[in-house]
Amino acid sequence: MAERTSTGLLTMMxxxxxxxxxxLPAEVREKLAELELELSEGDIxxxxxxxxxxxxxxxxxxxxxxxxPSLQIDNRIQASSQxxxxxxxxxxxxxxxxxxxxxRSDLHTEAVQAALAKYKERKMPxxxxxxxVLVQSSVEACTPPDTSSASEDEGSLRRQGRLATSTPYQGxxxxxxxxxxxxxxxxxxxxxxxxSTSSHPGGRSVTTTNTTSHAALNANAAATALADFxxxxxxxxxxNSRVSSKIQQxxxxxxxxxxxxxxxxxxxxxxxxxxVQQADPNQPKPEGQxxxxxxxxxxxxxxxxxxxxxxxxxxxxxxxxxxxxxTGLDNAGKPVYTLTYGKLWTRSQKxxxxxxxxxxxxNEPLLVPGDRVALVFPNNDPVMFMVAFYGCLLAELVPVxxxxxxxxxxxxxxxxxxxxxxCGVTLALTxxxxxKGLPKAQTGEVATFKGxxxxxxxxxxxxxxxxxxxxWHPPIREASNDIAYIEYKTSKEGSTMGITVSHSAMLAHCHxxxxxxxxxxxxxxxxxxxxxxxxxxxxxxxxxxxxxxxVISIPYSLxxxxxxxxxxxxxxxxxxVAVVKSRDMHWSLxxxxxxxxxxxxxxxxxxxxxxxNPWSISSCDAFLNVFQARGLRPEVICPCAxxxxxMTVAIRRPPEMGVPPPGKAVLSMGGLSHxxxxxxxxxxxxxxTVQDVGQVMPGAxxxxxxxxxxxxxxxxxxxxEICVSSGSTGIAYYGLPxxxxxxxxxxxxxxxxxxxxxxxxxxTSLLGFVGPDSxxxxxxxxxxxxxxxxxxxxxxxxxATALAVxxxxxxxxGR
Numbered sequence: 001m002a003e004r005t006s007t008g009l010l011t012m013m014x015x016x017x018x019x020x021x022x023x024l025p026a027e028v029r030e031k032l033a034e035l036e037l038e039l040s041e042g043d044i045x046x047x048x049x050x051x052x053x054x055x056x057x058x059x060x061x062x063x064x065x066x067x068x069p070s071l072q073i074d075n076r077i078q079a080s081s082q083x084x085x086x087x088x089x090x091x092x093x094x095x096x097x098x099x100x101x102x103x104r105s106d107l108h109t110e111a112v113q114a115a116l117a118k119y120k121e122r123k124m125p126x127x128x129x130x131x132x133v134l135v136q137s138s139v140e141a142c143t144p145p146d147t148s149s150a151s152e153d154e155g156s157l158r159r160q161g162r163l164a165t166s167t168p169y170q171g172x173x174x175x176x177x178x179x180x181x182x183x184x185x186x187x188x189x190x191x192x193x194x195x196s197t198s199s200h201p202g203g204r205s206v207t208t209t210n211t212t213s214h215a216a217l218n219a220n221a222a223a224t225a226l227a228d229f230x231x232x233x234x235x236x237x238x239x240n241s242r243v244s245s246k247i248q249q250x251x252x253x254x255x256x257x258x259x260x261x262x263x264x265x266x267x268x269x270x271x272x273x274x275x276v277q278q279a280d281p282n283q284p285k286p287e288g289q290x291x292x293x294x295x296x297x298x299x300x301x302x303x304x305x306x307x308x309x310x311x312x313x314x315x316x317x318x319x320x321x322x323x324x325x326x327t328g329l330d331n332a333g334k335p336v337y338t339l340t341y342g343k344l345w346t347r348s349q350k351x352x353x354x355x356x357x358x359x360x361x362x363n364e365p366l367l368v369p370g371d372r373v374a375l376v377f378p379n380n381d382p383v384m385f386m387v388a389f390y391g392c393l394l395a396e397l398v399p400v401x402x403x404x405x406x407x408x409x410x411x412x413x414x415x416x417x418x419x420x421x422x423c424g425v426t427l428a429l430t431x432x433x434x435x436k437g438l439p440k441a442q443t444g445e446v447a448t449f450k451g452x453x454x455x456x457x458x459x460x461x462x463x464x465x466x467x468x469x470x471x472w473h474p475p476i477r478e479a480s481n482d483i484a485y486i487e488y489k490t491s492k493e494g495s496t497m498g499i500t501v502s503h504s505a506m507l508a509h510c511h512x513x514x515x516x517x518x519x520x521x522x523x524x525x526x527x528x529x530x531x532x533x534x535x536x537x538x539x540x541x542x543x544x545x546x547x548x549x550x551v552i553s554i555p556y557s558l559x560x561x562x563x564x565x566x567x568x569x570x571x572x573x574x575x576x577v578a579v580v581k582s583r584d585m586h587w588s589l590x591x592x593x594x595x596x597x598x599x600x601x602x603x604x605x606x607x608x609x610x611x612x613n614p615w616s617i618s619s620c621d622a623f624l625n626v627f628q629a630r631g632l633r634p635e636v637i638c639p640c641a642x643x644x645x646x647m648t649v650a651i652r653r654p655p656e657m658g659v660p661p662p663g664k665a666v667l668s669m670g671g672l673s674h675x676x677x678x679x680x681x682x683x684x685x686x687x688x689t690v691q692d693v694g695q696v697m698p699g700a701x702x703x704x705x706x707x708x709x710x711x712x713x714x715x716x717x718x719x720x721e722i723c724v725s726s727g728s729t730g731i732a733y734y735g736l737p738x739x740x741x742x743x744x745x746x747x748x749x750x751x752x753x754x755x756x757x758x759x760x761x762x763x764t765s766l767l768g769f770v771g772p773d774s775x776x777x778x779x780x781x782x783x784x785x786x787x788x789x790x791x792x793x794x795x796x797x798x799x800a801t802a803l804a805v806x807x808x809x810x811x812x813x814g815r
Contacts, residue, residue, distance in 0.1 A: 028056055280790075284676040288716030293703040293748075293756050294770055296696035299508075300515055307478040308507055309546060310393050314476055316548045317345020323522065324550045328383045331557050333565050339383045341548065344390060351391030351460055353468035359427070359458065366456070367427060369396035372486065374420055374428040374455065375532070378404050380555035381431055382531045386541055388429045388460050393484065394474035400425060400486045400498065401532040408439050409450045415496035417452030419488055422735045423498060428455045435459055479503040486734055487533050489644040492783040498734035499644050509647050509728035510546040512698045513538060516651050517577070517605060517638075519547045525577040528554045528566045528584050535609040535642060539579050563587035567598055567627075574602040581610045582619035592626055601631030605654045611639020612766055612778035614796050617664070617691040635662070641693040641778050643764040645743055646724040649702070650776040652694030660773040663692045672779060673791040675707070675719040677769055688797065692775035700726035702776070703748050703756065704769055707785075711748045713756065714769070719779060722768050723748060723761040730762065767794070 024032075035052055038044040044052075306312035316323065321342025328336045355373070359366040367373070373392055377385040385401070392399040400423060405413035430438075435457060439447040446457050458464070484506045486498040513519070525544060529536030531553060540551045552573055554566045562568075567588055570578055585608070610616055620637050628634065633655075640651035653659040669686045671678035680687045696702045704720040705711035714720035723746055732740040745760040767785070768778035780794030787793075 024057075024060055028060070031056055283674050284671050284678060285674075286676050286715040286718035288718070290713050290751055291704060291716050291770065292713075293701050294696055294774055296700045296702070297515075297698050299511055299699040302511070302514075305511070306546065308476070308503060309479075309484075309510065309542060310390070310474070311476050311478075312546045313341070313345055313348065313390055313394075316341040316545070318342075320548060321345070323548055325545070325548075326383055326386055326551045326553060328381065328553055329555060329558055329565075329569075331380070331555070331561060333558055333562060333568070337383050339386065341545075344387065344545075347387045347462075347465075348390040348394050349474060350462075350465040350467055351387060352395035352474050353472055354465045355391065355395050355397065355427075355458075358466055359456075367395075367397060370398065370482070371427075372398045372400050372423040372425045374425045375399050375401040376404055376428050376430040376434065377401075377532070378431075378434055379530060379532075380557055381434070382540075382551075382553040382555075384431045384460060385531060389485070389541060390545075391460070392429075396475065398423075398483050398486060400488070401537075402488060403532075404434060405438070405449050405452075408447055413449055414451035415490065415494060416488065417449055419496045419498050419734075420455070421451075421453040423486060425453060426456060428457050429460050430457060432459045432461045479507040481731075487537070487644060487730075497736065497739070499730040500732050500734050501647075501730050505647075505728050505731060506542060508699070508726070509538060510543045512700070512726075512728050513543045513648060514547055515698045516648075516653060517607070518654055518657060519543065519549065519577075521548045522550065523547070523577060524550045524552065524573050524575045525579065526552045526554065526566055526570050526573070526575045528559065528578070528580045529609055530556070534644060535579060535607070535640070535648075538647065539577075539607070559584065559587065563591045564598075567600065570600060570603060571598045576602060577605045577607065578603060579607045579609060582608055582613065582616035583610075585619045585623040589622055589626055599631040600627055600636075601633075603632065603636050604656070605638050606632075606636050607651070608637065608639040609642070611652075611691065611693050612641035612768075612781075614688055614690050614779055614794075617689060620691065637662075639691060639693050641722075641764075641766055641768075641776060643766060644730070646726070646729045646762045646764040648697055648728075649700075649722060649724055649764050649766065650693045650696050652692065659695065660775070663771060663773065663775050663777075665690050665692075665771060665777055667779070669797070672719060673793060675792060677717040677719060688779065690777055690779055692771065692777055694776065695774055696776065697724075697726065697728070699728070700724055701757065701759070701761075702770075703761065705746070705748045707767070707782070710753075711746050711761075713748055713750055717769075719767055719769055721782060722764045722766045722776070722778070724764055725757060725759045725761045 032053065035044070035049055035056075039046070039049045306315060316325075321340060323341045324338050325341045325344050326339040328339075330336050355367055356365065356369075375385060375388050375392075377388065389399050389401070400420065402416050402420070403413070405416070407413075435446065438457075439449075441447045446455075448454060479502075481502045481504055483500045484503040486500050488496050488498055490496050525539065527536055527540035529540070531537060531540050540553060543549075544551045550573075552569050552575065554569065558565050563584070566578065566580065566584060569575065608616060608620060611620075616639060620639065624632060624634055624637060635655035638652040638654060641649045643649065652662060665677075666680050666682050667688050667690065668678040668680040669688050672688060682689065701724070703723050704714045704718075705723055706714055706718075706720050711723070730744065732744055743763045746763055747755050748757075748761055749755050765782040766778050767780040767782065768776060771777050780796050784795030785792060786795065
């Protein structure tokens with residue numbers, strides 16, 4: 001019954017009013033119907049249709065001025081523009097416009113009536129919650145007009161209700177409501193026709209049928225809502241708002257988009273970010289006492305110790321000129337050149353004199369003492385690098401060792417270029433072979449790399465340097481706080497910073513390493529590390545010259561071809577010390593079956609430079625298990641911890657120095673995620689086994705502070721960042737005073753806020769604690785720290801977990 005009532009109401013509303021029927025003659029209506037048919041079948045364009053229709057209605061426009069505005073041409077065009085979504089692809093579709101005009105025509109209603117009669121007996125489904133074009137129109141355009149003004153009272157509404165009850169509803173009874181209803185019908189039909197066009201682009205008859213059914217469907221819904229609205233009005237129910245609940249529900253349905261806005265997909269995540277992480281009441285908390293600063297043994301007094309590193313070179317170059325200093329190897333493992341201390345002294349002098357006196361621009365020297373100079377040398381040429389490094393020291397220039405740029409737009413070299421620009425570098429030293437391999441410009445000169453300052457390239461080979469006169473001698477001064485060299489460091493964000501090291505810090509570090517490692521004159525050391533920075537530079541270039549040691553430098557290219565090359569050189573040269581990384585020990589295990597006649601019994605110290613990594617212990621244990629039968633003693637393995645800022649922090653002493661035995665700690669991973677130390681058993685899977693990195697360096701003061709906020713001292717069972725106060729650390733980030741203050745000038749305080757020392761401390765970015773026997777343990781780094789839901793994890797733990805499950809079986813290369 002409700003369906004029949006609503007259909008009848010709709011049919012009655014769509015019939016032409018008597019005023020329109022009397023205004024237009026029958027032949028005009030027939031011609032308009034023919035035009036509508038031609039437009040629907042595509043025989044005439046929209047523009048042609050409007051032109052012919054305008055000509056037909058032109059004589060009758062004055063007669064229909066008082067008729068419903070929806071019959072006017074201008075209003076029809078305006079309604080058409082409002083009914084179609086802006087920017088929609090249907091705006092340009094002729095078929096879509098054809099069907100829209102057909103079912104929005106107020107004169108030719110026979111098609112709508114026929115559709116209603118055809119589908120009147122079928123039970124129509126409820127309107128689908130499809131996105132309607134009414135979303136783009138304003139709310140006022142789809143809201144029925146208020147029949148009462150703000151000044152009218154409830155009695156006026158009831159009078160209108162009685163009037164509506166006594167008078168049957170006609171099309172002209174409520175012209176404003178009829179006009180609003182027609183606009184809703186037009187919008188619904190437009191939306192339906194647009195959707196059916198996209199669904200059936202090919203068949204015209206199918207499209208017309210679907211459009212008619214959708215129009216009838218939306219008309220049914222609109223009629224039901226309007227009948228409800230009229231019923232409320234006729235019964236005299238007070239309307240507190242402009243629309244009733246049913247009509248408002250219809251409008252909300254039409255306005256509802258098919259998909260939620262994009263921002264709604266992130267509402268939950270955003271709310272989680274806003275929520276403050278609540279601490280787990282059951283999480284472990286530190287229970288130990290607040291630690292005190294740990295002091296290393298004092299630096300011993302050495303008789304006849306050189307006052308500076310250039311002074312040590314001068315001594316050995318003049319008193320022991322034939323003593324071997326450095327041996328370089330080719331990619332086949334054969335010695336290429338052995339640099340003696342006499343050759344290092346004379347060649348460094350030549351380079352220093354040339355740099356200061358033979359390089360000029362416009363009759364002015366290009367370089368003056370204190371200027372920064374880039375050292376661009378490949379990893380397989382340690383001899384030329386060593387000559388260039390000490391040549392700069394003798395000339396009182398500041399060497400800045402960097403990597404060889406591979407391409408003009410290499411991302412890593414861009415950051416290096418930023419460092420060179422901030423340091424004011426104008427000259428780069430390199431070898432002839434390296435320069436030939438660099439990218440060239442069209443002029444034949446070395447190309448300017450992206451982000452680099454404009455540089456003058458100078459080749460340090462023998463034919464390019466000049467022998468100084470006999471009366472010229474390089475200035476040999478005592479170690480001062482002037483900058484000796486700048487070592488680059490790359491942060492986890494990819495930026496490159498230059499760490500400045502003074503002459504006094506360089507000398508003090510050589511002194512501390514000599515004492516901690518027990519170095520003596522003429523010892524042989526095998527260096528597998530990069531000789532331009534960190535431990536490879538400290539042991540293989542600086543401390544070795546201080547003690548007149550012989551260094552066997554293993555290039556990285558040789559290690560890739562023959563991972564056992566460093567072990568072979570230890571056996572061949574009877575090396576006493578080897579400086580390696582855990583990766584070199586791991587690679588040796590893969591190739592050890594191919595070599596049998598080797599012995600490691602000559603080693604008294606195997607320094608593991610990355611012993612601070614939690615996963616290095618697996619490589620050390622596996623290496624010991626295999627090579628113990630070939631002369632390797634367990635106490636020889638000496639892991640150490642270091643950072644670019646603080647240099648060497650701690651190192652395990654060789655066995656002859658009477659130190660406590662090495663220690664291992666089996667720690668709960670759950671406790672470590674809360675920065676708490678809890679000893680566990682190895683039977684569990686959720687544990688991390690770490691080895692100690694030895695004792696604090698001589699002459700250093702070490703403490704552990706909390707990672708975030710004020711640098712309070714940690715408790716004895718709490719993990720924090722290790723800080724060092726020593727005369728053998730870096731002094732600053734070059735040109736970055738703000739970051740320098742945060743890293744190199746930290747003042748640790750007690751729980752009551754009292755500084756523990758009047759000396760500043762340097763942050764090492766190493767996370768760890770001090771265990772029994774004053775052994776230092778490192779469990780991660782600040783750069784690899786990940787905070788997930790308030791718990792701390794370290795990137796190195798992922799590697800440690802992978803290596804702990806027999807990597808030969810479960811972890812495959814490249815996966």
